[in-house]
Amino acid sequence: MIRYGVNSAKINHIFISHLHGDHYLGLIPLLDSMSLNKRTVPLNLYAPPDLMRVLDTHQAVSKAYYSYPIHFCPTQAEYSELVLDTPTFTVRTLPLAHVRMACTGFLFVEKPMPRKMLGEQIQQYNIPFDQIKDLKNGDDYILPDGTVIPNAELTIANRPPYSYAYCSDTAYTETLIPLIKDTTILYHEATYLKDMQEKAAERGHSTAEQAAQIALKAEVKRLIIGHYSSKYANLTPFVEEARAVFAHSDLAIEGNRYMPL
Numbered sequence: 474m475i476r477y478g479v480n481s482a483k484i485n486h487i488f489i490s491h492l493h494g495d496h497y498l499g500l501i502p503l504l505d506s507m508s509l510n511k512r513t514v515p516l517n518l519y520a521p522p523d524l525m526r527v528l529d530t531h532q533a534v535s536k537a538y539y540s541y542p543i544h545f546c547p548t549q550a551e552y553s554e555l556v557l558d559t560p561t562f563t564v565r566t567l568p569l570a571h572v573r574m575a576c577t578g579f580l581f582v583e584k585p586m587p588r589k590m591l592g593e594q595i596q597q598y599n600i601p602f603d604q605i606k607d608l609k610n611g612d613d614y615i616l617p618d619g620t621v622i623p624n625a626e627l628t629i630a631n632r633p634p635y636s637y638a639y640c641s642d643t644a645y646t647e648t649l650i651p652l653i654k655d656t657t658i659l660y661h662e663a664t665y666l667k668d669m670q671e672k673a674a675e676r677g678h679s680t681a682e683q684a685a686q687i688a689l690k691a692e693v694k695r696l697i698i699g700h701y702s703s704k705y706a707n708l709t710p711f712v713e714e715a716r717a718v719f720a721h722s723d724l725a726i727e728g729n730r731y732m733p734l
């Protein structure tokens with residue numbers, strides 16, 4: 474985060490999929506440093522219930538209590554549920570199949586954005602500022618003489634809402650497909666290549682080919698794969714294997730930015 478200029482003070486929500494060390498041990502130093510920086514704004518944490526035990530123990534043994542409140546939202550991996558609803562986006566959990574470990578992905582969905590005003594129409598009809606919000610929400614404009622100007626003449630549609638599904642760690646599971654249908658960007662784990670398919674299933678992981686099959690069946694717009702096993706030095710075969718099934722596949726590389734296609 475420091476390397477890429479991400480300001481941790483601006484983070485208000487943290488989502489933890491499951492309690493394998495590679496998915497949450499970095500959280501403790503992050504929470505500690507927020508406290509050292511004298512944060513007072515509450516932090517919202519969405520995670521399996523046992524994480525709170527870890528954080529309580531850490532605070533007790535380190536005798537360092539956080540300078541800010543943590544609002545803890547316990548997750549469960551039985552069914553998808555809404556965990557956050559803001560004016561601009563929602564977050565739902567996605568139950569994943571990670572052997573005996575309760576594990577959830579997260580689906581972030583933007584809400585439809587208001588329409589965009591056409592600047593020249595504001596001038597032409599002399600539309601007062603306090604009317605703009607209603608027009609962006611679809612109202613027609615009524616001139617002082619009673620003439621109705623239809624909304625379509627005053628505004629244009631905004632871009633469609635984007636969505637992002639984060640799915641790690643998981644074996645191949647088709648129960649995900651209806652939950653992530655048409656997602657703008659899907660991140661799906663791909664720990665192994667397809668010659669390791671059996672081992673992947675045993676360990677609750679997926680192959681690059683399986684990640685691409687999920688992307689294809691869910692008709693997502695773009696797939697990003699990651700969480701490669703450290704035994705692979707060369708990652709090119711991962712993206713080749715995925716693209717053979719789903720063309721819009723890319724490797725997750727730290728520091729890269731992935732935009733909607």
Ligand SMILES: [Zn+2]
Nearest residue numbers: 491493571642
């Ligand atoms: Zn795991």
Ligand SMILES: [Zn+2]
Nearest residue numbers: 493495496642
């Ligand atoms: Zn993992």
